[in-house]
Amino acid sequence: MKAVILLSAGIDPVSGRPAPVPGEIRAIGLAHELGVTQMIGLHAGPASPVLTEYGGYGLTHILCLKGGGADPVQALAGVVKTHALFADGEPDLVLAAARGRGGSDTGLLPYQLAQALGWPIATDIGAPMEQTSPGQLALAQFRARGAVKPVSVTLPCVVTVPETARCVPAFVFARQRETWVDEEVVTVHPVSAEEEAGTLRPYRRRPKLISGASKDSGGGQLMVDPDPHEAARAIVAHLRALGVLPNAGQAPEA
Amino acid sequence: MSALRLRRDPRAERAARLVPGNGRLRYDMSATPDGPMTSPSGRLRRDPRAERQRLLTTGRDGRARLVRSGLVGQMAGSVASTTPVAKKVRVEQPEFFIIVVPDLPDGRLDRSDRQVLGAARKLADAGGGAVVVVGETVDEASLGVAGSDRFVPLSGGSDPDTRVAELVAVMDALSPRHVLLPESEEGADMARRLAARTGLGLLPGIEVLGPKQVIRPCGAGRQEWVGGLAALMTLAPDRVPAWEGDAHEILPLEETVEEPIPASANMTVGAVISADPATMNLGDAPFVVSAGRGVTDFASFRATVRALHATPGASRVVCDNGDMPRSTQVGASGTILDAQCYVALGIAGAPQHLQGLGRVEHVVAVNTDLHAAMVARAGLAIIADAQTVMLALCEVLAAEYGEKGA
Numbered sequence: 001m002k003a004v005i006l007l008s009a010g011i012d013p014v015s016g017r018p019a020p021v022p023g024e025i026r027a028i029g030l031a032h033e034l035g036v037t038q039m040i041g042l043h044a045g046p047a048s049p050v051l052t053e054y055g056g057y058g059l060t061h062i063l064c065l066k067g068g069g070a071d072p073v074q075a076l077a078g079v080v081k082t083h084a085l086f087a088d089g090e091p092d093l094v095l096a097a098a099r100g101r102g103g104s105d106t107g108l109l110p111y112q113l114a115q116a117l118g119w120p121i122a123t124d125i126g127a128p129m130e131q132t133s134p135g136q137l138a139l140a141q142f143r144a145r146g147a148v149k150p151v152s153v154t155l156p157c158v159v160t161v162p163e164t165a166r167c168v169p170a171f172v173f174a175r176q177r178e179t180w181v182d183e184e185v186v187t188v189h190p191v192s193a194e195e196e197a198g199t200l201r202p203y204r205r206r207p208k209l210i211s212g213a214s215k216d217s218g219g220g221q222l223m224v225d226p227d228p229h230e231a232a233r234a235i236v237a238h239l240r241a242l243g244v245l246p247n248a249g250q251a252p253e254a
Numbered sequence: 255m256s257a258l259r260l261r262r263d264p265r266a267e268r269a270a271r272l273v274p275g276n277g278r279l280r281y282d283m284s285a286t287p288d289g290p291m292t293s294p295s296g297r298l299r300r301d302p303r304a305e306r307q308r309l310l311t312t313g314r315d316g317r318a319r320l321v322r323s324g325l326v327g328q329m330a331g332s333v334a335s336t337t338p339v340a341k342k343v344r345v346e347q348p349e350f351f352i353i354v355v356p357d358l359p360d361g362r363l364d365r366s367d368r369q370v371l372g373a374a375r376k377l378a379d380a381g382g383g384a385v386v387v388v389g390e391t392v393d394e395a396s397l398g399v400a401g402s403d404r405f406v407p408l409s410g411g412s413d414p415d416t417r418v419a420e421l422v423a424v425m426d427a428l429s430p431r432h433v434l435l436p437e438s439e440e441g442a443d444m445a446r447r448l449a450a451r452t453g454l455g456l457l458p459g460i461e462v463l464g465p466k467q468v469i470r471p472c473g474a475g476r477q478e479w480v481g482g483l484a485a486l487m488t489l490a491p492d493r494v495p496a497w498e499g500d501a502h503e504i505l506p507l508e509e510t511v512e513e514p515i516p517a518s519a520n521m522t523v524g525a526v527i528s529a530d531p532a533t534m535n536l537g538d539a540p541f542v543v544s545a546g547r548g549v550t551d552f553a554s555f556r557a558t559v560r561a562l563h564a565t566p567g568a569s570r571v572v573c574d575n576g577d578m579p580r581s582t583q584v585g586a587s588g589t590i591l592d593a594q595c596y597v598a599l600g601i602a603g604a605p606q607h608l609q610g611l612g613r614v615e616h617v618v619a620v621n622t623d624l625h626a627a628m629v630a631r632a633g634l635a636i637i638a639d640a641q642t643v644m645l646a647l648c649e650v651l652a653a654e655y656g657e658k659g660a
């Protein structure tokens with residue numbers, strides 16, 4: 001399989017300096033796990049030295065589209081559709097991070113690109129699943145508390161990878177030095193979209209609404225030197241009231 | 255100042271308190287005589303008991319409360335709104351629509367769904383609009399209490415693109431001013447799919463929502479964007495309060511919604527597979543049972559964890575001793591939990607350990623020491639030897655599941 005990894009110009013949330021985006025690093029790892037043989041990094045914007053860091057994670061060829069930053073969706077879609085990125089045919093997969101880091105951080109670009117290409121998009125994919133039929137890709141969508149949803153999607157498709165995915169490839173500095181970053185000039189005609197009239201200012205932390213759930217912390221029920229069985233039954237009843245234990249009727253597999 | 259002071263007439267006052275009846279003369283000394291009582295100096299006497307009675311109301315939680323700020327009428331109003339009274343707010347000819355697409359896990363509105371409805375209510379009430387909930391089947395009474403005016407059911411397939419097509423059909427029929435979703439996993443995905451499909455502006459993860467402007471973080475959380483409202487918006491959790499006012503009535507929708515053209519599905523999403531508690535990541539686990547130095551019998555600890563279908567954890571001393579793997583350590587130098595419930599067996603509750611219980615809501619402690627910090631943090635505390643309690647727990651659970659399961 002051949003894959004395109006979308007790379008954005010990310011920054012580090014603490015220092016504010018240019019840094020790779022965690023989701024994009026994991027996208028490289030997911031591509032490896034899916035058995036991708038050829039991959040290329042695409043960035044809509046001018047080349048920057050931080051992009052070579054992705055090379056250390058195994059992405060040794062990166063193409064930058066200078067002048068595509070004005071309308072990245074159009075620039076990226078045009079290149080994926082018409083450019084001979086790979087010697088033998090079109091890419092099967094486009095991988096991106098679920099959220100960027102440092103721009104508007106909306107996570108909208110992969111969806112817009114999928115719409116522009118007319119491909120399906122599978123989101124929050126953290127791992128591959130057992131492949132069942134050819135032409136289809138079985139993937140695991142990561143959900144809260146370690147839960148997983150099986151997703152089956154037809155190729156070619158766009159896949160986004162969350163920061164919680166555990167497929168981080170190893171970093172090899174020698175590969176970073178081997179990385180070559182090409183720059184190509186593209187011309188896009190930015191749609192005269194109504195400019196989002198807003199202002200940017202430093203983030204101010206605001207208090208969240210207080211969760212009404214933590215009222216029982218401290219000062220609860222107390223049993224001093226109970227009969228062990230009585231204590232065990234009290235614990236089971238308490239856990240069941242909280243809903244963490246399944247009811248006795250629906251016996252788990254055990 | 256009046257020079258003339260009224261003289262008290264003790265005999266007349268006493269006669270006014272006489273209780274009618276036969277036999278002995280009886281006086282009711284607690285009864286107030288007719289008319290306001292005046293003191294010998296001519297000032298009105300206060301009646302503290304009657305004043306207290308006037309101020310007494312029943313609060314939201316059903317307990318007696320004294321309202322001293324003169325808001326007795328309002329208090330009574332809020333009491334009435336919590337009891338099911340037939341009086342409901344009807345929004346009949348709305349100026350505009352605001353669509354809310356809740357997540358509805360298990361077919362019920364959850365906390366973030368209610369908050370999105372609260373935000374929609376705020377925007378709708380600013381200009382006489384109506385809030386339309388679009389979703390799979392849900393109990394209409396709870397929708398009305400949460401502040402919704404209309405309900406449009408969806409068919410509820412497993413393919414997100416079909417759901418988007420249905421939502422677009424509803425949006426075409428109503429041409430809403432705004433569409434609001436929660437910035438939860440499903441809501442965030444749906445909002446972005448809608449934005450890509452319709453080309454409308456999207457503002458995700460809003461933290462402050464006003465009638466004219468919104469604020470959302472951007473730039474890796476180092477900056478915030480301030481600007482006007484967009485057609486599509488998602489709300490970050492716990493930022494906007496849920497609707498607290500009077501319940502609204504769900505009226506039938508006048509506009510007709512066209513059936514969307516079925517598109518070929520090139521993506522399917524299956525049902526959720528929850529993780530195996532025994533092997534899942536400790537930081538994600540919903541239910542953790544931990545051992546401290548009070549636990550000496552680790553075979554029965556592991557059996558208890560298995561019987562409870564929990565994820566095992568441990569304090570640092572236990573990991574240092576090699577009784578449990580380092581990956582199970584809970585605390586400042588281990589894992590910070592995101593669990594719903596935590597059972598601490600023989601753990602004292604050192605500050606470094608309690609730091610690991612950051613967001614845990616419910617704690618159960620078993621400890622021989624009544625004054626342990628963990629016992630103070632617990633909702634249920636058992637002062638007993640952990641070994642015997644673990645054995646009893648295994649027996650109780652085996653009896654319950656064994657009999658019914660076999």
Ligand SMILES: Cc1cc2nc3c(=O)[nH]c(=O)nc-3n(C[C@H](O)[C@H](O)[C@H](O)COP(=O)(O)OP(=O)(O)OC[C@H]3O[C@@H](n4cnc5c(N)ncnc54)[C@H](O)[C@@H]3O)c2cc1C
Pocket residue numbers: 545546547548549568569570571572583584585586587588589599600601602603604605606607610620621622623626638639640641
């Ligand atoms: C820099 C630093 C970082 C640390 N980070 C962590 C961390 O990440 N996580 C962590 O856990 N600790 C951490 N610690 C250690 C921490 O301070 C405590 O030493 C440790 O948590 C104590 O573990 P414990 O409660 O299991 O043991 P103890 O403090 O020995 O408490 C044992 C408890 O078991 C009870 N008990 C005894 N016998 C029984 C019985 N038969 N049945 C029932 N109860 C019984 C006792 O009453 C007592 O309350 C850190 C310390 C430092 C200095």
Ligand SMILES: Nc1ncnc2c1ncn2[C@@H]1O[C@H](COP(=O)(O)O)[C@@H](O)[C@H]1O
Pocket residue numbers: 006007008009021023024042043044045069072076095096097098099100101103104105106107108109110
């Ligand atoms: N200019 C760009 N060039 C290439 N990929 C991009 C660009 N902007 C965003 N992306 C990709 O889209 C993801 C989500 O970005 P965003 O929509 O900005 O949150 C990023 O992590 C990248 O994978």
